[in-house]
Amino acid sequence: xxxxxxxxLLEDLNPSQRGAVTVTSGPLAIIAGAGSGKTRVISRRxxxxxxxxAVPADQILLVTFTDKAAGEMVERMAALGHxxxxxxxxxxxxxxxxxxxxxSRHDGAPLPSILDxxxxxxxxxxxxxxxxxxxxxxxxxxxxxxxxxxxxxKPERWVSxxxxxxxxxxxxxxxxYRDYERAKERAGxxxxxxxxxxxxxxxxxxxxxxxLVRARKRWFSVDEYQDTNALSERLLELWLGxxxxxxxxxxxxxxxxxxxxxxxxxLLGFEKRHPGARTVTLADNYRSSPQILELANRxxxxxxxxxxxxxxxxxxxxxxxxxxxxxxxxxxILAWLRALAAADVAATETAVLVRINAQxxxxxxxxxxxxxGFTVRGQRFFDRREIREAVxxxxxxxxxxxxxxxxTAVERLFVDRMGLDDVAxxxxxxxxxxxxxxxxxxxxxxxxxxxxxxxxxxxxxxxxDRRRAAEATSSADGVNLLTYxxxxxxxxxxxxxxxxxEGTLPIRQAKVEAEIAEERRLLYVGIxxxxxxxxxSSSSRKPSRFLAALDPGRAGAKPVVARREAGVRVLPGAPIxxxxxxxxxxxxxxxxxxxxxxxxxxVPAYVVFxxxxxxxxxxxxxxxxxxLRRVRGMGPTKLERYGEEILAxxxxxx
Numbered sequence: 001x002x003x004x005x006x007x008x009l010l011e012d013l014n015p016s017q018r019g020a021v022t023v024t025s026g027p028l029a030i031i032a033g034a035g036s037g038k039t040r041v042i043s044r045r046x047x048x049x050x051x052x053x054a055v056p057a058d059q060i061l062l063v064t065f066t067d068k069a070a071g072e073m074v075e076r077m078a079a080l081g082h083x084x085x086x087x088x089x090x091x092x093x094x095x096x097x098x099x100x101x102x103x104s105r106h107d108g109a110p111l112p113s114i115l116d117x118x119x120x121x122x123x124x125x126x127x128x129x130x131x132x133x134x135x136x137x138x139x140x141x142x143x144x145x146x147x148x149x150x151x152x153x154k155p156e157r158w159v160s161x162x163x164x165x166x167x168x169x170x171x172x173x174x175x176x177y178r179d180y181e182r183a184k185e186r187a188g189x190x191x192x193x194x195x196x197x198x199x200x201x202x203x204x205x206x207x208x209x210x211x212l213v214r215a216r217k218r219w220f221s222v223d224e225y226q227d228t229n230a231l232s233e234r235l236l237e238l239w240l241g242x243x244x245x246x247x248x249x250x251x252x253x254x255x256x257x258x259x260x261x262x263x264x265x266x267l268l269g270f271e272k273r274h275p276g277a278r279t280v281t282l283a284d285n286y287r288s289s290p291q292i293l294e295l296a297n298r299x300x301x302x303x304x305x306x307x308x309x310x311x312x313x314x315x316x317x318x319x320x321x322x323x324x325x326x327x328x329x330x331x332x333i334l335a336w337l338r339a340l341a342a343a344d345v346a347a348t349e350t351a352v353l354v355r356i357n358a359q360x361x362x363x364x365x366x367x368x369x370x371x372x373g374f375t376v377r378g379q380r381f382f383d384r385r386e387i388r389e390a391v392x393x394x395x396x397x398x399x400x401x402x403x404x405x406x407x408t409a410v411e412r413l414f415v416d417r418m419g420l421d422d423v424a425x426x427x428x429x430x431x432x433x434x435x436x437x438x439x440x441x442x443x444x445x446x447x448x449x450x451x452x453x454x455x456x457x458x459x460x461x462x463x464x465d466r467r468r469a470a471e472a473t474s475s476a477d478g479v480n481l482l483t484y485x486x487x488x489x490x491x492x493x494x495x496x497x498x499x500x501x502e503g504t505l506p507i508r509q510a511k512v513e514a515e516i517a518e519e520r521r522l523l524y525v526g527i528x529x530x531x532x533x534x535x536x537s538s539s540s541r542k543p544s545r546f547l548a549a550l551d552p553g554r555a556g557a558k559p560v561v562a563r564r565e566a567g568v569r570v571l572p573g574a575p576i577x578x579x580x581x582x583x584x585x586x587x588x589x590x591x592x593x594x595x596x597x598x599x600x601x602x603v604p605a606y607v608v609f610x611x612x613x614x615x616x617x618x619x620x621x622x623x624x625x626x627x628l629r630r631v632r633g634m635g636p637t638k639l640e641r642y643g644e645e646i647l648a649x650x651x652x653x654x
Contacts, residue, residue, distance in 0.1 A: 006051045009044045009080070013037075020280040021045040024054035027277035028247040029225075029270040033308045034296070034528035035287030035491070038249050042221055043076040045247065050082055055219040055245065062087040063236075065224035069489075086217075090232045091192065094199035101202060101209050115189040118142040118180070125179050133168050135419025137386075139430035140167040143259070145177055149193035150231040150261035152200075155181055196231045203238040214241040225250035225270075229261035246274070253300045256485060256522050258514075283308055285528075287491055289315030292534050295550055296527045299520060308528075318534040320551050322543060329498055329539035330366040336535050337372055337479060340494050345533065347373060349493035351480040353526045355505045357381060358436035360481050361444075361467070363498075368470045373478025378486045382468035386418065386434050390441055391464050393417045394457060403453045406460070410445050414438055484522045487529050494533035497526050500544040508615055520546060542619060586653045587618040593649050597642070608642070621650055 010018050017037060020030050021044045032038035046062060049055050062077075064070040064087055073087035088096070095114070102111040115121070122138040129136065144165055148154075153161050155178035163170035184191060190198065203210045217239065222228070225248035228236075240246055252264040271277045283306055285293055290310035295318050297307040319336070323329040333352065340350055354360055361381045367374045381387060397417075399409035418438060448463060449455045480492065499505065506519035523546055527534065538547060591614060598608045613631060622628040625643050634643075 006048060009048050009051070013041075013044065014284050016280055016282050016284065017041050017044075020282065021048050023247075023278055023280070024049040024052060026244050027270070027274035029267065029277060029279045030247060030249040030282060031267075031279065032249050032251055032282040033285060034251065034254065034525070035285040036282035036308075037284075037286055038223070038282060039073070039076070041282065042223060042247075042249060043073060043080060046077060046085055046221065047080040047082055049219065050085075057082050057084040058086075059217055060085050060219045060221075061093065061217040061239075063093070063220065063222040064089055065227065065489075067092065069223065090235060091195045094195045094235060097199055097209075097213060098195065098202070101206070105202070105206070105209075112188045112190045114195070115184065115187075115191045118145065118191055121180055121183045121187070122176075125176055125183070129168070129172065129176070132419055133172060136168055137430040137434050141173070141176060143430070144173065145180065146193055147259075147261050148177065149197060150229040152197065152231065193231070196235055200231065200235050200238060203235075210238060210241065213239060214243065218243045219245040221247045221249065223249050225267045226252050226255045226264040227257045227262040228266045229263065231261070233266050244274070244276075253521055253524055254488070256488065256518060256525055258518055281306065284311050285309060286311050287531055288312060288528060289532050291315055291317050292527065292530050292532075295534070296524055298550055299524050299527065299546065312531070315532040318536060320547070321535070321537040323537060323539045326362065326499075326539045329537055330362060332535075332537060333363065333496055333498060334366060334370050334372070336496060337367075340533065345494050347478050348480070350496075351482065351487065351490075351492045351494070351529065352496045352498065353482060353484050353487050353529070354499065355484060355507060355522075356433055356436060357384070357483060358433055358440050359499060359504075361440060361471075363481060364471055365467065367479065368467075374481050375478050376471065377480055377482035380471050381437065381440075382464070382471050384433075384437055386437055387441060390414060390418055390438060391461070394461060394464075398457050400457070403449050403455050406455055406457060407442070407446050407449045410457075410460075411442055414442060484526045488525055491529050491531060493531045494535075495526065495530035496535045496537075497523070498537050498539065500536055500538050500547055501540040502542040502544055503540075503616070503619070505544055505546070586621065586650065587615060589649050589653050590614045590617060590646070593645065597645070609638070617646065617650070621654075623647070623650065 010021060013021060017040070020028070020041050024045070030038065030041065032041070042062065046060055049060070050057050062070075062073050062085065064073055067089060070087040070089055070092065074083075074085070077083065077085040077087070086093075099111050103109060119138050119142060122141050126136055126138045126141055127134050144162075144167060147165055148158065148162050151162075155174055158166075158174040158177055159170045163173075166173035168176075203213065220236070220239065220243075222236065227250070236246070248267060248270060250264070250267045252268060255262065255264040266273075271279060285308040288296070288308075288310070289312050291314065293308045293310045321329075321332055323332060337347075337350065341347070352363060354363075357379060358381070360376060364374065364376070364381070382391075393413055394410065397413055399406060399413065401409040444463070444467075445455075445460055448460060452459065500523070502508075505523060506516050510516050510519050523544075527536075536547070536550065538544060590609075594608045594614065613634060616631050617628070617634075620627070620631060622631065625639060625647070628634055628643055628646060629639050
């Protein structure tokens with residue numbers, strides 16, 4: 001018997017997918033693991049609902065996480081014969097509603113323009129902050145304002161409700177937040193969060209507008225629901241009204257945007273908030289080999305979704321290596337990439353993922369020198385604002401020192417003109433990136449001086465120009481270089497995850513259990529980007545605590561030698577026997593010293609040193625001033641002022 005068109009929507013689905021597609025009414029939660037075919041389920045379910053008469057096509061809204069995903073969903077629906085279905089992000093749908101209602105509610109005035117970036121208004125405001133606070137990355141301020149807005153915290157309530165989130169003292173941030181809102185209002189602008197805030201306020205206060213919105217759309221499906229925040233959840237409630245036709249799709253193990261206000265709580269508590277809701281779990285993975293999934297399942301064992309089940313054929317065992325330092329690890333990356341090329345794996349199907357952008361330049365440089373093409377997905381290192389500004393400072397000042405003295409002169413410029421010593425590296429993600437980027441740039445100068453005792457600033461600038469040109473002309477057909485966050489939603493045949501070290505992944509600023517859990521989920525996302533080949537490595541004396549969970553069977557084993565599996569060279573390196581932890585006794589002693597010193601100097605503790613720097617000192621335990629100088633955040637001024645005292649603390653705790 002020939003299948004009907006509606007039956008064809010179900011033919012190639014597994015039982016769980018079919019179960020989700022055929023639930024066309026009432027609240028539904030779809031817990032969709034990585035690579036489980038959720039996009040197919042979302043589109044087929046909408047088509048099935050239309051074709052079975054559950055809902056007209058024009059009353060459906062498919063909510064996606066990005067505009068790109070919305071476009072792809074529209075294309076999928078058109079291919080299924082339903083071109084009239086709307087797919088939009090929360091912001092795009094809210095903006096369309098605001099544009100419709102705004103003139104009639106504001107004496108005919110059009111909707112204000114949308115601010116393309118908060119930085120346009122924030123950069124001059126941050127630049128007027130007192131002292132070293134003027135070096136605070138404006139993006140960290142913007143991110144904190146976003147965090148406040150998704151919780152509907154206004155400037156006047158900041159000190160009482162959000163003080164612990166600010167990258168600068170709460171009173172300063174409250175004034176800055178207020179000044180930003182005033183500047184935005186004077187310019188007649190709305191920012192990204194205002195699209196949702198203003199729409200929520202409209203639908204809460206205007207019954208006629210709310211009724212019209214609900215009459216037009218009554219059947220909703222929301223993707224990436226684990227990354228929903230309180231503001232978008234409130235908007236969804238207002239769109240729904242009395243309707244119960246809501247399906248949400250997400251994976252709690254892929255929640256990696258909590259720093260923006262996202263939370264998996266709405267997904268995990270869906271059944272409680274929607275009585276009678278059904279839950280369908282998609283656990284069959286159509287992307288990765290069984291060996292890769294076994295590793296991923298070890299990392300998040302016991303999660304709410306359960307283990308992923310493999311459907312792909314067996315592949316080579318993931319390679320787990322440990323290297324003495326970053327240089328050795330770079331050599332391992334190059335060897336792995338060459339082995340993949342020899343096994344006919346296309347460079348475009350290969351990716352190297354890192355925790356922060358500042359980790360990419362050494363990899364870029366190694367690939368350039370090895371003649372391996374690459375493409376940086378996201379912002380390139382030499383295009384970062386602080387790097388462009390730092391190079392401009394060097395061109396303008398042109399210090400005439402040479403060799404090691406030039407390094408000192410360059411560092412002094414970065415301290416005086418870029419606020420390197422004052423960067424609040426613990427305050428926000430961009431602050432950490434900025435500090436790491438400037439330290440890396442200084443490290444490049446140090447390496448050049450070590451190779452050339454007569455190094456001049458002209459040679460330094462020429463090398464910066466060379467590296468920027470190499471980065472800018474990277475091949476679109478080469479190896480993909482990007483961060484874990486940018487890799488979300490993407491996949492490749494082969495993925496390398498370097499630098500799984502304490503302080504990098506998990507990042508040093510992750511201190512409480514919730515923050516560590518998010519770092520674990522970030523690694524899970526990285527692992528599940530790989531289809532067939534996966535390599536993971538550590539490059540410090542303190543491998544990530546996560547590696548012990550990934551490779552428990554080899555604890556205490558002898559170092560492995562290079563071998564071949566399915567044509568790919570497995571990384572050499574010692575097994576991961578477990579992750580070391582910080583020297584807590586020394587760290588406590590350093591904090592006590594800092595507290596006493598800051599009291600004596602009459603300054604806040606962070607002015608002496610940030611926790612980031614103290615933790616690294618405790619990790620490395622330097623025994624000399626030159627060794628102490630190599631610790632990130634230890635500039636020449638602080639080395640001169642505090643160096644001998646710190647060495648005395650280390651000696652006392654030896």
